[in-house]
Amino acid sequence: MNGYDFDLAGARLSALPTGALFWAAEGCLAVSDLHLGRSERYARRAGALLPPYEVEDTLARLDADIAACRPRTVICLGDSFDDAEAAALDERAALWLARMMAGRRWIWIAGNHDPGPVTFAGELRAELALGPLVFRHAAVRGASVRGGSVRGGSVRGAPGEVSGHFHPKVRIAGRGIPCFLVDRQRAILPAYGTYTGGLSAGDAAICGLMGSGALAILTGRTARPMPMPRGRNGQ
Amino acid sequence: MCPLPAPFHDWFATRGWQVHPHQQALLDRADAPSLLLVAPTGGGKTLAGFLPSLVELAAGNRPGLHTLYISPLKALAADIRRNLTRPVEEMGLPVRIEDRTGDTTYTRRRRQRADPPHILITTPESLALLLSYEDAPRIFAGLSRVIVDEVHALAESKRGDQLMLCLARLNRLAPGLRRVGLSATVEDPAAIARFLARHPDPCAIVHADPGPDPDIAMLATEAPPPWAGGGGRYAIPEVLAEVRRHRITLIFHNTRAQAELFFRDLWMANEEMLPIAIHHGSLAREAREKVEAAMVRGDLRAVVCTGSLDLGIDWGDVDLVIQVGAPKNVKRLVQRIGRANHRYNAPSKALLVPANRWEVVECQAALEAVRDHDLDGDPRGPGPRDVLCQHILIAACSGPFEADALFAEVTDAGPYAALTRTEFDACLDFCATGGYALKAYDRWQRLILRDGHWTLRDPRAARDIRMNLGTITDAEMVKVRWQNRLGGAPLGEVEESFASTLTPGETFLIGGQVVRYVGLREMALEVAPAPGREPKIAVYSGTKFSTSTQLSERILRMLGQDAWPDLPRATAEWLSLQREVSRLPVPDRLLVETFPAEGRAHLCAYGFMGRAAQQTLGLLLTKRMEDEGLHPLGFVSTDYATLIWGLDEVPDPAALFDRARLRQGLEGWLAGNAVMKRTFRNVAIVAGLIQRNRAGARKSGRQATFSSDILYDTLRRFDPDHLLLQVTREEAMRGLVSFARIEELLTRVGGRVDHLRLARVTPLAAPLFLEHGRVPVEGAARERLVEETAARLMAEAGLG
Structure with a gap:
C-alpha cells in the first residue's frame, strides 16, 4: 500500500499515502479531520457556494482505505463533521457511512468542531486508550511523557499519542503537501477531508510539540519520510 | 461650432x-x-x-x-x-x-x-x-x-x-x-x-492631431548584448550617459524584478549621485507617492519604472524614454514613448535597449513597426462570464431585481451585447445555487426568487460580496516593512510564494535596497537593512508579456532578408552563421532542429508564437514524447522557440505536431496543469466562489483556507461542465495557455515541418541553453524531484 512503517511506544504503525494511519496488529485504522459538510456550512452561513462534492470525495477515499485494510476498528480523530448541523448528512452519504460502519467498531473522538454527540452509531469518546497508544483530537503538550524524561530514547510505559487537529503540511518543491508528523512520543495525522487547508509543519504551534529528530511523512502516491522542517518557512 | x-x-x-x-x-x-x-x-x-x-x-x-x-x-x-x-x-x-x-x-x-x-x-x-x-x-x-x-x-x-x-x-x-x-x-x-x-x-x-513622429532608435553600446537573459545591465554606462544628457529620463522595464536589479546596478555606477528613483507596483504607496511628488517638483533626473508608469500623471519635463528589454508589443511601446515630451506637437524621444541578441532583432522589428504606424493588438473575445457573475451579485446587494430587466441591462454593455439569455441564466443560476449538477443548496441558496424578484437570502452576505469586489486578482502578496525598532515603515510587498522561501537572515532586494528578513509579525515581513550583502531577488508576479502576433510576423519577415544592414554587426553575423550551418525560420514553415549537446538529445522548435504559447507547446510535446517512450527530461521556452532535452533523439518531429493529438493533450492532460489551476483561481475569485476577504475572519486563519486547486480538482472530477470550468478553459485558451496561437501556427505551416538533423547546437538555439525558467517534465519527473529531495534531506540528517 506504499505506506511508511514506524514504531510508536512499541506499536508498529503504517502511515498510508492517503493520510490514514493503519495499525495492522490491532486491525485499527485511524483518520482525522474529515470535516464532512464543510461546503454546506459555508452555504448556510451565506458564504460562497462551494462545489458540494467534498462529502462524496472524502467518503470515497475512506471507503477505499477500509476496503484495502479491512480494519476491525475505525477511529475518527475528531472534527469529523464541520459542525453539529453538518452532521445531518444527506441520505445517500448517511447510508454510505452506515455501510462502512457495519461489522466493525467505530469510534468518534470529539473535536473542536464536533464536540457533541453525533447522530450516527458508534462510540463517542473524548479520547481512547488502546494498548500502548492513546487517541485524542489535539496533542497535549507533555501529556505522553509523564513519568520520565524524553532524552535518551523512548520512555518505558508512557503511552504514544495519536492525534490530528493541526492539518500539518510541508512545503517541498513548491507545493504544500499534507503530512504526518512523527516523533518518539506522538504521531499527528494530516487532515483527511477534501476541503481542509493546512498549517505549515514549521509553525510554532506544531514545532513546540515535536521532539528532536521528528519526521514529516508526506502523503501522495507513496508515503515518504523527511526530517520535520523547523521554523516558519519549513526549512 | x-x-x-x-x-x-x-x-x-x-x-x-x-x-x-x-x-x-x-x-x-x-x-x-x-x-x-x-x-x-x-x-x-x-x-x-x-x-x-x-x-x-x-x-x-x-x-x-x-x-x-x-x-x-x-x-x-x-x-x-x-x-x-x-x-x-x-x-x-x-x-x-x-x-x-x-x-x-x-x-x-x-x-x-x-x-x-x-x-x-x-x-x-x-x-x-x-x-x-x-x-x-x-x-x-x-x-x-x-x-x-x-x-x-x-x-x-x-x-x-x-x-x-x-x-x-x-x-x-x-x-x-x-x-x-x-x-x-x-x-x-x-x-x-x-x-x-x-x-x-x-x-x-x-x-486629435497625432503630432510628429517620435524620434526613436536603438541605444548604441560598447559591450554587445549578452546571448540570453534580460535586464540590459550591460548598457548601464550608456544609459547613465543619456540620463546625464537629458532633463528627466524614464527607464521602463518589463518586470519588477528586472527594474530592481537594474536600479541597484545603475545606482552603484552613479558616481555623480544623480537623483534617480525607482517606481513599481509592488512598492508601498508611501514610497511611490514620494517618487511621484519628487518628479512633479522636478527633483529627479531619472526614474526606473515598470508598467506602473504606463498610465499616469503628465510630466511635461520628461524628455527621454528608455525601454529596456524588447517591448513585446508595438502599441505599448508607442504609448510608453508618448510619456516623453508631453508638450503638444513636440516629438517624443526614445531609445530601445535590447536585453539580449534575440531582442536586438525584436527591437529592430519594433522600430520599423513604429515608423510604419503599424500597431498591433489581439481582438478581445466577448465579455467574460465570471465578471458577469460578480455583477449579478453586486446587483443583488443593491436591491431585489428581475431577471428580465437585468438581462436587458447587461446586454446594453458593449462587451456583453451578444450574450445569450441561456448564458445569462447560467450565470444567474451560479450566483443563486452554485450552478452544480448536484442540486445541494436548495435550503441555502445565495439568491432566492421572491415575487418575481431575485434577492439575497441572507442580507449579511452583502458585506462579504462588497469586500471581495473587483477583478484584479494578483498573486497573494505579503507586506514588507522595517522592523518595529526601525520605525516599522512600509516598504512594499512580495509574493507570498517568495516570502515562504525566505528564512530569517536571508536577504532580498526591494525598492533598490538590500534588506534582511528578520521575522514575520502580523502577516507582514519585518526586515532590517543589509547593505553590501548579495541579495536573493524578490520575485514578483509581474506578467511576462508574450511578443504579439504582428511583431512576431515582422521578425520572421526580417529573418528572410538577404542581409541585415540595419542590425548591429554582431547580430547580423549571428544570423548569417545560422543560415550557413542550419536554416533561418520562414513564415509559412516550421523549423525543427535536432542535435546532441551536453550528453543529451535536443530538439528545438521555432514557432515564433510568444512565450505563453511556446510554453504550452513545450508541455504538450514533452507529454507526447513521454507517451511514446522518448524520455524527455525538460524544456525551456522563449518568445521564439522551445528547446526540449531528453534521453532519446526524436526520429520524426513532424509527427509530434499532429493537430488532433495536440488538442487531445490539451483537453485531457493539460487540464490538470498548474497553469490551468492558476487561471481557475482567478476566475473563481472574480465570480465569487473564493472569497479572499471575509468579515470578521481571523487574519492569521490560514489553516481555515484551502487551496483553489482542491476546488478545481473536485469540480473536474464531479462536475466537468460547470460554468467556472467553461470560463477557465476559454480564458486559458486566450491567456496563459494561448492554444489559439498554436492553432494559428499549425494552420499557417499546414504540415510543412522542416526537420534538420545537426551534429551540434546551432547559433539560434544556443541562447536557449542560457535561458532561465527550465521546466522539468511533469508527472514522473516531479514525483522523482520530491523523492530525491526527501531522500537527500534524510541522508543529510543522518536518518537514511
Missing part, C-alpha cells in the same frame, strides 16, 4: 492658449450619447473631456452629481482633482470637485453618498462599490456625463468589462447619460468605440 462661454474664453486668452481642435470637437458634439477621443499623450485629453461638463455646470444652480470621471489609477484621481480645481477656481465656477477611491476616508465617503459633488473622480472598483449600495438610484439619478480615461487600457482587462456593466446600470438609473472615452493611439479605434458605447448606440470617433 459651439462658442466658448466668456469666462472660459478669457481664461484661455489670458494664458495665450488656444482651444485645440479636438477639444472644440468634443464641445460641439457634447450631446452625442457616446464619443471616443483618440489623442496622443499630452494632447490635452483630460481637459477635452471635462470642458463640456464645466461649460454646462458654469450655468450654475445645478444640484447633485453631474459628471463621473473614471480613472484606472487610484493615484491619478487626486492628481486630476487638483489639476481641474485650478481652472475652476480661477474662472470662479460654481463647481464642486471631489475624488473617491479605496484610500478615501470612511466619513468622507459617507458624506459623498449623502451629498455628492458636481464632479466625482473615481476608479472602476469604487464605482462598482457605489452601485452596490441601496441608495445608488438616488446618488446617480441626475448624472449627466461619464468620462472614461485611458479607455484603451481598460478595454484590455476585466476591469473594463466590469466598468461597462456598471455604465449600463448607470444608464438605467440616469436615462440620457452621455459617455466620453479618452484613448491613446490604438490599432482599432472602432473596437474601442463598440466597447465603450451603450449597445446599439452609435459612437463617433474624434481623432
Whole structure:
C-alpha cells in the first residue's frame, strides 16, 4: 500500500499515502479531520457556494482505505463533521457511512468542531486508550511523557499519542503537501477531508510539540519520510 | 461650432492658449450619447473631456452629481482633482470637485453618498462599490456625463468589462447619460468605440492631431548584448550617459524584478549621485507617492519604472524614454514613448535597449513597426462570464431585481451585447445555487426568487460580496516593512510564494535596497537593512508579456532578408552563421532542429508564437514524447522557440505536431496543469466562489483556507461542465495557455515541418541553453524531484 512503517511506544504503525494511519496488529485504522459538510456550512452561513462534492470525495477515499485494510476498528480523530448541523448528512452519504460502519467498531473522538454527540452509531469518546497508544483530537503538550524524561530514547510505559487537529503540511518543491508528523512520543495525522487547508509543519504551534529528530511523512502516491522542517518557512 | 462661454474664453486668452481642435470637437458634439477621443499623450485629453461638463455646470444652480470621471489609477484621481480645481477656481465656477477611491476616508465617503459633488473622480472598483449600495438610484439619478480615461487600457482587462456593466446600470438609473472615452493611439479605434458605447448606440470617433513622429532608435553600446537573459545591465554606462544628457529620463522595464536589479546596478555606477528613483507596483504607496511628488517638483533626473508608469500623471519635463528589454508589443511601446515630451506637437524621444541578441532583432522589428504606424493588438473575445457573475451579485446587494430587466441591462454593455439569455441564466443560476449538477443548496441558496424578484437570502452576505469586489486578482502578496525598532515603515510587498522561501537572515532586494528578513509579525515581513550583502531577488508576479502576433510576423519577415544592414554587426553575423550551418525560420514553415549537446538529445522548435504559447507547446510535446517512450527530461521556452532535452533523439518531429493529438493533450492532460489551476483561481475569485476577504475572519486563519486547486480538482472530477470550468478553459485558451496561437501556427505551416538533423547546437538555439525558467517534465519527473529531495534531506540528517 506504499505506506511508511514506524514504531510508536512499541506499536508498529503504517502511515498510508492517503493520510490514514493503519495499525495492522490491532486491525485499527485511524483518520482525522474529515470535516464532512464543510461546503454546506459555508452555504448556510451565506458564504460562497462551494462545489458540494467534498462529502462524496472524502467518503470515497475512506471507503477505499477500509476496503484495502479491512480494519476491525475505525477511529475518527475528531472534527469529523464541520459542525453539529453538518452532521445531518444527506441520505445517500448517511447510508454510505452506515455501510462502512457495519461489522466493525467505530469510534468518534470529539473535536473542536464536533464536540457533541453525533447522530450516527458508534462510540463517542473524548479520547481512547488502546494498548500502548492513546487517541485524542489535539496533542497535549507533555501529556505522553509523564513519568520520565524524553532524552535518551523512548520512555518505558508512557503511552504514544495519536492525534490530528493541526492539518500539518510541508512545503517541498513548491507545493504544500499534507503530512504526518512523527516523533518518539506522538504521531499527528494530516487532515483527511477534501476541503481542509493546512498549517505549515514549521509553525510554532506544531514545532513546540515535536521532539528532536521528528519526521514529516508526506502523503501522495507513496508515503515518504523527511526530517520535520523547523521554523516558519519549513526549512 | 459651439462658442466658448466668456469666462472660459478669457481664461484661455489670458494664458495665450488656444482651444485645440479636438477639444472644440468634443464641445460641439457634447450631446452625442457616446464619443471616443483618440489623442496622443499630452494632447490635452483630460481637459477635452471635462470642458463640456464645466461649460454646462458654469450655468450654475445645478444640484447633485453631474459628471463621473473614471480613472484606472487610484493615484491619478487626486492628481486630476487638483489639476481641474485650478481652472475652476480661477474662472470662479460654481463647481464642486471631489475624488473617491479605496484610500478615501470612511466619513468622507459617507458624506459623498449623502451629498455628492458636481464632479466625482473615481476608479472602476469604487464605482462598482457605489452601485452596490441601496441608495445608488438616488446618488446617480441626475448624472449627466461619464468620462472614461485611458479607455484603451481598460478595454484590455476585466476591469473594463466590469466598468461597462456598471455604465449600463448607470444608464438605467440616469436615462440620457452621455459617455466620453479618452484613448491613446490604438490599432482599432472602432473596437474601442463598440466597447465603450451603450449597445446599439452609435459612437463617433474624434481623432486629435497625432503630432510628429517620435524620434526613436536603438541605444548604441560598447559591450554587445549578452546571448540570453534580460535586464540590459550591460548598457548601464550608456544609459547613465543619456540620463546625464537629458532633463528627466524614464527607464521602463518589463518586470519588477528586472527594474530592481537594474536600479541597484545603475545606482552603484552613479558616481555623480544623480537623483534617480525607482517606481513599481509592488512598492508601498508611501514610497511611490514620494517618487511621484519628487518628479512633479522636478527633483529627479531619472526614474526606473515598470508598467506602473504606463498610465499616469503628465510630466511635461520628461524628455527621454528608455525601454529596456524588447517591448513585446508595438502599441505599448508607442504609448510608453508618448510619456516623453508631453508638450503638444513636440516629438517624443526614445531609445530601445535590447536585453539580449534575440531582442536586438525584436527591437529592430519594433522600430520599423513604429515608423510604419503599424500597431498591433489581439481582438478581445466577448465579455467574460465570471465578471458577469460578480455583477449579478453586486446587483443583488443593491436591491431585489428581475431577471428580465437585468438581462436587458447587461446586454446594453458593449462587451456583453451578444450574450445569450441561456448564458445569462447560467450565470444567474451560479450566483443563486452554485450552478452544480448536484442540486445541494436548495435550503441555502445565495439568491432566492421572491415575487418575481431575485434577492439575497441572507442580507449579511452583502458585506462579504462588497469586500471581495473587483477583478484584479494578483498573486497573494505579503507586506514588507522595517522592523518595529526601525520605525516599522512600509516598504512594499512580495509574493507570498517568495516570502515562504525566505528564512530569517536571508536577504532580498526591494525598492533598490538590500534588506534582511528578520521575522514575520502580523502577516507582514519585518526586515532590517543589509547593505553590501548579495541579495536573493524578490520575485514578483509581474506578467511576462508574450511578443504579439504582428511583431512576431515582422521578425520572421526580417529573418528572410538577404542581409541585415540595419542590425548591429554582431547580430547580423549571428544570423548569417545560422543560415550557413542550419536554416533561418520562414513564415509559412516550421523549423525543427535536432542535435546532441551536453550528453543529451535536443530538439528545438521555432514557432515564433510568444512565450505563453511556446510554453504550452513545450508541455504538450514533452507529454507526447513521454507517451511514446522518448524520455524527455525538460524544456525551456522563449518568445521564439522551445528547446526540449531528453534521453532519446526524436526520429520524426513532424509527427509530434499532429493537430488532433495536440488538442487531445490539451483537453485531457493539460487540464490538470498548474497553469490551468492558476487561471481557475482567478476566475473563481472574480465570480465569487473564493472569497479572499471575509468579515470578521481571523487574519492569521490560514489553516481555515484551502487551496483553489482542491476546488478545481473536485469540480473536474464531479462536475466537468460547470460554468467556472467553461470560463477557465476559454480564458486559458486566450491567456496563459494561448492554444489559439498554436492553432494559428499549425494552420499557417499546414504540415510543412522542416526537420534538420545537426551534429551540434546551432547559433539560434544556443541562447536557449542560457535561458532561465527550465521546466522539468511533469508527472514522473516531479514525483522523482520530491523523492530525491526527501531522500537527500534524510541522508543529510543522518536518518537514511
